[in-house]
Amino acid sequence: MKRTFISVAVAMVSVARCFSATLGEDPRTFPVLIAHERGTGSGCLLRMSNSVYLVTAKHVLFGTNAPALLSPIARLKSYSRAGTTNVSARTLEIDLGQLLSAGEVRFSTNRDVAIVRIEECSSNDVNIVSYLPGITFLSPERGLQIAAPEVICPAKDVDVGAEVFMFGYPTSLTGLIREIFDPSEPLLRKGIVAGINLGKRTIIIDCPAYFGNSGGPVIQIEHPALNQTRFRIIGLVSGFVPFQEEWEIQAIQWLSQSRSRLNWSGSEHLPRAKKTVLSNSEGGKKTRLCFASSRLRCENHSGR
Structure with a gap:
């Protein structure tokens, strides 16, 4: 981290x-x-x-x-x-x-x-x-x-x-x-x-x-x-x-709170691919959590 x-x-x-x-x-x-x-x-x-x-x-x-x-x-x-x-x-x-x-x-x-x-x-x-x-x-x-x-x-x-x-x-x-x-x-x-x-x-x-x-x-x-x-x-x-950078804290909290609502855009386990995307939609906002090269990035998309 x-x-x-x-x-x-x-x-x-x-x-x-x-x-x-x-x-x-x-x-x-x-x-x-x-x-x-x-x-x-x-x-x-x-x-x-x-x-x-x-x-x-x-x-x-x-x-x-x-x-x-x-x-x-x-x-x-x-x-x-x-x-x-x-x-x-x-x-x-x-x-x-x-x-x-x-x-x-x-x-x-x-x-x-x-x-x-x-x-x-x-x-x-x-x-x-x-x-x-x-x-x-x-x-x-x-x-x-x-x-x-x-x-x-x-x-x-x-x-x-x-x-x-x-x-x-x-x-x-x-x-x-x-x-x-x-x-x-x-x-x-x-x-x-x-x-x-x-x-x-x-x-x-x-x-x-x-x-x-x-x-x-x-x-x-x-x-x-x-x-x-x-x-x-x-x-x-x-x-x-x-x-500790705030976006990482927020991402970790989101994962723990929303685990049951996650929709995988892939298999149930993290594959060996370079990038795996987790998505969750709440209140018109879509949050995408991308795992790329073992680094976590949090993206917020409004109205999409």
């Missing part, structure tokens, strides 16, 4: 007033996989002042019961580029319970945003870092791909109709396309900004999102000048709205 997906992003102004990110050459290096005993989600690593934060959707860490964590322990997986060609994974474990007690986990009370401070940077050299207690690397490589703190797109600069990228780990797709989909690597989706609600700081994205995408960054593609392209974070994936 066909469904139309509309995704909802929470504007990044909920995290910080001034923030920016520059995309790396490989999209895999930008999003972060967040996994714990209750599920998975996505996020990204951003630098503010001399600290590095994991930024994600609040419900990925807390569900609906903040400040009660869904799980005290989570694992992060991030890709980082070594040199010019190799991209390798970094895995670390974070003790969310310890960090929450230490005041290093913060969340918005009315927005679906949470941040976790995981490391401090030297004021003189951003490459010299000190990871906070509760952070344990499980991989030999320790360097992380962190977005630079220069420009985040404020909500007022988000453009309806602008193209966007959605980064994340939609792990719920694993069962559907197990043969070709590696859930340990992120997927990049493309869509457009369909609408903005400045009052609620939410952005509507015309782009499919699935369970596991929550918390992943949404990037607006901008062209400030000829032959120039700029990428800015406009928000985090907060949810999606699957919408």
Whole structure:
């Protein structure tokens, strides 16, 4: 059954007033996989002042019961580029319970945003870092791909109709396309900004999102000048709205209510022909339900 997906992003102004990110050459290096005993989600690593934060959707860490964590322990997986060609994974474990007690986990009370401070940077050299207690690397490589703190797109600069990228780990797709989909690597989706609600700081994205995408960054593609392209974070994936098309709902209801009155223009069972027509006449209107190539189409004919 066909469904139309509309995704909802929470504007990044909920995290910080001034923030920016520059995309790396490989999209895999930008999003972060967040996994714990209750599920998975996505996020990204951003630098503010001399600290590095994991930024994600609040419900990925807390569900609906903040400040009660869904799980005290989570694992992060991030890709980082070594040199010019190799991209390798970094895995670390974070003790969310310890960090929450230490005041290093913060969340918005009315927005679906949470941040976790995981490391401090030297004021003189951003490459010299000190990871906070509760952070344990499980991989030999320790360097992380962190977005630079220069420009985040404020909500007022988000453009309806602008193209966007959605980064994340939609792990719920694993069962559907197990043969070709590696859930340990992120997927990049493309869509457009369909609408903005400045009052609620939410952005509507015309782009499919699935369970596991929550918390992943949404990037607006901008062209400030000829032959120039700029990428800015406009928000985090907060949810999606699957919408079943109305004509399909009506067709299904009609079939269930009118089954006894159906007149087949063929045999009693669906043949292998490309098209089978069901007809029903009520009140001068004839409704034809056509099965063609396994797709259902509803046609209304008046006075015929």
